[in-house]
Amino acid sequence: MAVNTETEIIYRNPIAKDGASVWELIRDxxxxxxxxxxxxxxxxxxxNDTCMIAEHEGDIIGFISAFRSPRNLERLFVWQVAVARTHQRQGIAKNMLTYLxxxxxxxxxxxxxxxxxxxNKASHRLFLSFAEERSIPSTVTAGxxxxxxxxxxxxxDEPLFVIGPIINEI
Known part of the structure; x- marks a missing residue:
């Protein structure tokens, strides 16, 4: 678990009982x-070890679901990224990805x-800026x-964004 003391946001792995709150976040x-x-x-x-929650004052305000590809463990597929409307444009999605x-x-x-x-312009910005800030190559293919x-x-369509190779630890 990591705490961002500037904003009092807790970043942690989800547990099963978070499911209903995550569902509501995704729905919203x-x-x-x-x-x-x-x-x-x-x-x-x-x-849960490849997913991340952002929590503020006991409320789930962010969620990333991801998994490592069983065919290639060097690849992490990020399935969904969500941030509550009340907390968007604060870097929470990027922080969740970094902590993950x-x-x-x-x-x-x-x-x-x-x-x-x-x-989904927000996700485009998230992944492309994440790669650019770290000087990591990125490509987009058919998906x-x-x-x-x-x-x-x-x-x-769901084009496939690929960031990498990541040379150094994030």
Missing amino acids: TETLDLNSPYCYMLLGDYF LKQKACHGVRFIEATISPS YGADMFPDRSNHE
Whole structure:
């Protein structure tokens, strides 16, 4: 657990009982795909060492879900990044990502991957500025096309952003 004393935000790994609050946070963003509350409970239970919570005054105000690729442990796939509207543009998402990469479970990660729809400008800024500030190369490739999603979902393309290789520890 890390505490940012300037803003009194606690950065920590989630636990299963955070699932309902994380679900509400994701729902309230109105931009991310909303999974079941059970999914967020599972992330807090089984993947908590590669996920991160930002907490302020007992409320969950930020969440990152991620996992290491079972095919290539040098790659960390960041699935969702959410910050409460009341706390956006304060560097919380970038702090969560930084704290996440410092976790023991992320030692040896050399690449960060994420698929980001074109309309999600905040995530574009997050990942590109994270790479630029650390002088880490980044690329964008095809990822998942809109045609891969069910017809009724009206889902956008999900281009794949890759940051790396990360040479030095973050």
